[in-house]
Amino acid sequence: MSIKPPRKFFEPLAIGAPAPYRELPVRLERMIHFFPPHVEKMRAKVPEMARQVDVLLGNLEDAIPADAKEAARAGLVEVAKAWDPSSGCGLWTRVNCLNSPWFLDDLTTLVAAAGDKLDVVMLPKVEGPWDIHYLDQLLAQLEARHGVTKPILIHAILETALGVEQVAAIAQASPRMHGMSLGPADLAASRGMKTTRVGGGHPFYGVLEDARGDAPRTLFQQDLWHYTVARMVDACQSAGIKAFYGPFGDFSDSAACEAQFRNAFLLGCAGAWSLHPSQIAIAKTVFSPDVDEVLFAKKILDSMPDGSGAVMIDGKMQDDATWKQAKVMVDLARAVAAKDQAMAEKYGL
Ligand code: GLV
Numbered sequence: 001m002s003i004k005p006p007r008k009f010f011e012p013l014a015i016g017a018p019a020p021y022r023e024l025p026v027r028l029e030r031m032i033h034f035f036p037p038h039v040e041k042m043r044a045k046v047p048e049m050a051r052q053v054d055v056l057l058g059n060l061e062d063a064i065p066a067d068a069k070e071a072a073r074a075g076l077v078e079v080a081k082a083w084d085p086s087s088g089c090g091l092w093t094r095v096n097c098l099n100s101p102w103f104l105d106d107l108t109t110l111v112a113a114a115g116d117k118l119d120v121v122m123l124p125k126v127e128g129p130w131d132i133h134y135l136d137q138l139l140a141q142l143e144a145r146h147g148v149t150k151p152i153l154i155h156a157i158l159e160t161a162l163g164v165e166q167v168a169a170i171a172q173a174s175p176r177m178h179g180m181s182l183g184p185a186d187l188a189a190s191r192g193m194k195t196t197r198v199g200g201g202h203p204f205y206g207v208l209e210d211a212r213g214d215a216p217r218t219l220f221q222q223d224l225w226h227y228t229v230a231r232m233v234d235a236c237q238s239a240g241i242k243a244f245y246g247p248f249g250d251f252s253d254s255a256a257c258e259a260q261f262r263n264a265f266l267l268g269c270a271g272a273w274s275l276h277p278s279q280i281a282i283a284k285t286v287f288s289p290d291v292d293e294v295l296f297a298k299k300i301l302d303s304m305p306d307g308s309g310a311v312m313i314d315g316k317m318q319d320d321a322t323w324k325q326a327k328v329m330v331d332l333a334r335a336v337a338a339k340d341q342a343m344a345e346k347y348g349l
């Protein structure tokens with residue numbers, strides 16, 4: 001037998017560790033807001049940020065200088081100890097990658113000091129299910145040792161060529177899997193893509209329209225990330241976990257950030273990273289469903305109460321499949337409405 005039997009997936013991997021979740025906790029996660037925990041000014045802002053964002057993530061990996069790695073870890077322990085889980089905001093960390101000199105101390109220190117406060121560990125540079133299996137086992141042992149009562153979930157960054165080849169196996173590797181984010185910077189490097197950007201399009205990646213005599217020809221820019229995001233969404237949704245766009249590095253171009261986030265939203269992603277405060281509002285707008293679309297989706301649900309049959313609404317055919325599409329939209333709108341009174345009124349929910 002080369003695969004684990006189904007029942008084994010739901011046994012704790014260490015005696016005394018909490019039982020794995022059978023369903024993911026339902027949470028609104030439109031933006032995963034990164035902060036550098038070694039910077040005191042940023043730590044001081046945490047309670048205020050927790051009121052503004054859906055997820056706060058203490059970053060320990062890339063962008064944290066090597067000589068600040070330990071200070072970042074200690075800063076995050078301080079934040080996690082003071083964290084109030086009733087705020088409704090998720091507390092995540094991005095640990096250093098498995099082959100780095102910091103990973104083991106990141107994980108052992110954080111779970112020991114604040115394992116009950118941590119919702120999700122984001123693991124960078126994941127190459128295959130073997131990486132998830134290792135973290136899964138290690139988390140279980142640490143949870144057992146430190147009396148952690150709810151499982152800490154794993155979120156993988158899709159940012160190596162091998163990881164993309166293995167994406168479905170990564171998504172299915174453990175009931176601890178929460179989801180996956182596109183990591184366009186590392187992925188570009190790993191694939192040998194010829195870009196220097198963090199996410200977004202590229203002016204040279206396009207299709208040139210056909211020649212028509214001497215008329216000037218337009219190069220229509222294409223989305224460099226379309227293939228990867230679509231593949232990630234299929235891998236995640238088929239495994240019952242969530243897909244996310246990752247970082248958008250050009251903070252000066254909020255229109256391009258919004259366009260890129262919106263493509264990801266339309267393709268099935270649940271959220272994106274915000275690396276700059278200006279991107280919080282962008283993610284909030286984009287990953288909360290459009291009011292007119294929600295109102296139309298509600299009409300579909302109301303006109304087909306048992307979800308079957310065929311009706312016409314405003315000249316458009318509706319059936320069991322569009323009912324399901326409408327339900328995706330209205331379920332998300334309900335989650336947004338539960339958190340945001342102004343949106344609840346706009347959606348009429
Ligand atoms: C994120 O980690 C990226 O590499 O884009």
Ligand code: MG
Nearest residue numbers: 062159183186
């Ligand atoms: Mg990266």
